Amino acid sequence: MATRVRPVSKRCAVIGGSGFLGRHLVEKLLDRGYSVSVFDIRQSYELPGVTFHQGDLCDKQALLSALKDVSLVFHCASPAPSSDDRLLFERVNIRGTQTVIQACLDAGVQKLVLTSSASVVFEGTDVKNGKEDLPYAKKPIDYYTQTKIEQEKLVLGACNKPKGFLTVAIRPHGIFGPRDPQLVPTLVDAARRGKMKFIIGDGTNLVDFTYVENVVHGHILAAEHLRADSPICGKPYHITNDEPIRFWDFMSEVLVGLGYPAPRFHLPYTLVYGLALLLLLLTWILRPVMSFKPTFTPMRVALAGTYHYYSCEHAKEHLGYKPVVSLKEGIARTVASYPHLRRGA
Numbered sequence: 199m200a201t202r203v204r205p206v207s208k209r210c211a212v213i214g215g216s217g218f219l220g221r222h223l224v225e226k227l228l229d230r231g232y233s234v235s236v237f238d239i240r241q242s243y244e245l246p247g248v249t250f251h252q253g254d255l256c257d258k259q260a261l262l263s264a265l266k267d268v269s270l271v272f273h274c275a276s277p278a279p280s281s282d283d284r285l286l287f288e289r290v291n292i293r294g295t296q297t298v299i300q301a302c303l304d305a306g307v308q309k310l311v312l313t314s315s316a317s318v319v320f321e322g323t324d325v326k327n328g329k330e331d332l333p334y335a336k337k338p339i340d341y342y343t344q345t346k347i348e349q350e351k352l353v354l355g356a357c358n359k360p361k362g363f364l365t366v367a368i369r370p371h372g373i374f375g376p377r378d379p380q381l382v383p384t385l386v387d388a389a390r391r392g393k394m395k396f397i398i399g400d401g402t403n404l405v406d407f408t409y410v411e412n413v414v415h416g417h418i419l420a421a422e423h424l425r426a427d428s429p430i431c432g433k434p435y436h437i438t439n440d441e442p443i444r445f446w447d448f449m450s451e452v453l454v455g456l457g458y459p460a461p462r463f464h465l466p467y468t469l470v471y472g473l474a475l476l477l478l479l480l481t482w483i484l485r486p487v488m489s490f491k492p493t494f495t496p497m498r499v500a501l502a503g504t505y506h507y508y509s510c511e512h513a514k515e516h517l518g519y520k521p522v523v524s525l526k527e528g529i530a531r532t533v534a535s536y537p538h539l540r541r542g543a
């Protein structure tokens with residue numbers, strides 16, 4: 199059994215701490231006795247024990263004031279994948295992350311924990327029980343993934359034991375839970391528009407969905423195990439619920455929990471993927487005159503119709519990781535947290 203490692207300093211910073219994952223992380227850090235400096239482009243709440251610093255992470259001076267007297271930094275800021283804005287992703291995820299690293303070095307930060315993504319190895323084709331030694335996607339599925347790859351390389355490459363700067367990356371997959379602005383709201387929006395009647399493919403594809411508290415747990419374990427003599431320095435770790443589930447069973451459980459019917463009719467994967475590509479092309483052509491966001495993007499169709507689940511054995515071995523909330527409990531808590539998204543609400 200892994201030993202519990204005590205944090206050296208109890209002051210840390212969460213870059214992206216106003217976001218979905220970031221705020222859950224901040225709340226757990228406070229529970230564990232840390233004081234937290236949040237750096238984010240927006241401030242979405244107030245909490246005792248938290249100091250807010252509003253700014254863009256591409257601005258080193260702004261970052262430096264948030265990193266004062268901080269020895270541990272969590273970097274979980276990113277533009278939303280649905281924005282699909284190449285220039286924004288490159289600016290924030292690549293150049294912004296270089297700025298974060300430089301600011302950490304200038305401020306004397308000792309540990310940097312990056313929220314990466316398991317999708318850095320996903321190319322739109324099946325991944326079954328993928329381990330961390332899978333190569334990065336050669337043809338990333340979108341700009342978000344492409345820049346998450348570069349971001350992870352930068353952070354892991356910056357790990358420098360002689361300089362006393364240690365880094366690690368957590369690769370979660372399909373994070374869900376209360377206050378998630380993406381997964382459940384998108385699903386309900388599609389259901390309300392009558393678009394959730396169909397299952398893409400045969401519906402047997404297994405996928406990881408990870409309850410947000412498990413992702414938080416993985417981050418804190420990584421931070422507290424990050425020492426110069428630890429095997430985790432400069433390494434990525436998958437963090438999942440360790441309970442792969444059929445993509446369409448997960449969607450159905452959430453939909454039914456919120457009072458919507460489960461999808462029933464099957465459509466061939468290649469047909470829907472082709473239609474999604476056509477629709478994307480149409481949005482590009484029509485952009486000068488009108489803009490609309492399709493629900494079924496090629497990326498979502500690929501995620502909905504393929505296997506993509508990952509092994510978290512390395513996290514168990516090196517971090518003593520074990521999910522703290524089961525998938526069943528996570529779904530129940532999530533469904534209960536969205537009364538306003540229930541059918542008829």
Ligand SMILES: NC(=O)C1=CN([C@@H]2O[C@H](COP(=O)(O)OP(=O)(O)OC[C@H]3O[C@@H](n4cnc5c(N)ncnc54)[C@H](OP(=O)(O)O)[C@@H]3O)[C@@H](O)[C@H]2O)C=CC1
Nearest residue numbers: 214216217218219238239254255274275276313315372373
């Ligand atoms: N959600 C998921 O399923 C998964 C997420 N991840 C990763 O987890 C991390 C957190 O994701 P999640 O909580 O879902 O995302 P959120 O969008 O909820 O949180 C990200 C936060 O970062 C902020 N931010 C964006 N750009 C900047 C910037 N230039 N400077 C400062 N702050 C900025 C966002 O502000 P604003 O909202 O105004 O843009 C937001 O508050 C991300 O790195 C993401 O790539 C990985 C795997 C799966």
Ligand SMILES: CC(C)CCC[C@@H](C)[C@H]1CC[C@H]2C3=C(CC[C@]12C)[C@@]1(C)CCC(=O)C[C@@H]1CC3
Nearest residue numbers: 279315317372380381384385388493498501502
């Ligand atoms: C309309 C339906 C076919 C799909 C609705 C649910 C989707 C919005 C989500 C299902 C899988 C999710 C997912 C992500 C975002 C939300 C989904 C597409 C990520 C792309 C978020 C960022 C990552 O790093 C990887 C995630 C994979 C799973």
